Amino acid sequence: MELRHLRYFVAVADALSFTAAAERLGVSQPPLSQQIRDLEAELGTPLFWRTSRSVALTPAGAAFLPRARAVLAQVEEAAAEARAVGAGRxxxxxxxxxxxxxxxxxxxxxxxxxxxxxxxxxxxxxxxxxxxxxxxxxxxxxxxxxxxxxxxxxxxxxxxxPEAVGVALPAGHRLASHAEIALSDLAGEAFVSLRLRDSRFATHLHEACLAAGFAPRMVQQVVESASLVSLVAAGLGVALVPDSVGALPRPGIVYRPLAAPAPVADxxxxxxxxxxxxxxxxxxxxxxxxxxxxxxx
CATH class of the missing domain: 3.40.190.10 (Periplasmic binding protein-like II)
Structure with missing residues (x-):
């Protein structure tokens, strides 16, 4: 039994006419009639009473019809789901x-x-x-x-x-009044930083400091950028952070952009x-x- 047998059966059951069902399906009537006979042979029982003037469902056909509809509906639902998954919907x-x-x-x-x-x-x-x-x-x-x-x-x-990098300073820091800060101005400062072993970004910032002529003096290393501002607010040091982190309002923090050339936080x-x-x-x-x-x- 194939899906086309079920589709043909349901079409004939809906139209109660082999001619009308064939037109709806876009097939000729003889192959349609043959497919229904094949289905009846497989089931071992007639599904339709046929006369020269009418077609009607047998009791077996009436019992088979809702199950056939359910199978076709499940197949269509599965196909729709597969199409949705395939399209990423x-x-x-x-x-x-x-x-x-x-x-x-x-x-x-x-x-x-x-x-x-x-x-x-x-x-x-x-x-x-x-x-x-x-x-x-x-x-x-x-x-x-x-x-x-x-x-x-x-x-x-x-x-x-893309995202730029700036410096988070404790309020009252000597550089807090500057509109922007050169990275070299931070030489000698205590730094709080992302943990170098976990973050390629932290390594990038460390290398930028070296290129600016100094090795940053690390006093604390953490996992999350958000933790850096808490340490800065506590006065433990300064931190190089992405703009998005520096822009978050936080008491006790002053955020200033870095003058070019500066590292990026893309x-x-x-x-x-x-x-x-x-x-x-x-x-x-x-x-x-x-x-x-x-x-x-």
Missing amino acids: TGTLDLGLTGSILAGPLGRMIRLFGERYPGVLVRLHEMPPGEQPAALHAHRTDLGFLRHPPDDPSLRAVRAW VFALYRAPASAVTENFLALMRDGLAPCDAAA
Whole structure:
């Protein structure tokens, strides 16, 4: 028994006419009649009473009809679901990120994505940048968001949005009155920093200090950028932080931009290739909304 047998049977049962059913199906009547006879032979019972003037369902046909309709409906539902998944209109999207990333445009992009694709469940997974490649390889996440992506040829990176770096100072700091601060002006300061072993971005900032002519004096290292401002507010040191973090209101903190040349805090979207349709849809929305530039992973 094949699906066409069920479709032909339901068409004849609806029309109670082989001629009308054939026209509706776009087939000639003899093959249609043969398919119904084949179905009846397989079932071992007639499904229709036929006369020269009328067609009617037998009791067996009447009993078979709702089951045939249900099977066809389930097949169509399964096909619609497969098409939706294939087009990325339904499913799940798992995003790996650090909490500070949400201070930028990502939250808005998640909201816009949810409005455009309400059938997709977006799940956020906070994790250090160093754990994100492993999460992608293990299929625990579909997209990772981090600064300074790893050199991994099996992953792709797209710049999600550009971001500058500034300096967070305790209120009353000697440089707080400056409109902008040269990185070299921070020589000799106590620094609170992201943990170097966990963050390529922290390494980038450390190397920028070395290029400016000094080795930063690290007094504390933490995992999250948001934790840095708390330490700065407590007067433990200064911190180089992305604009999105520095822009968050915090008592006891003064945020100033860095004078050029300065390090950057561009955020990258990292993903496996080939990407799923859901992932591709998010990347497309991100490109439309943020006009990023492609970058090699």
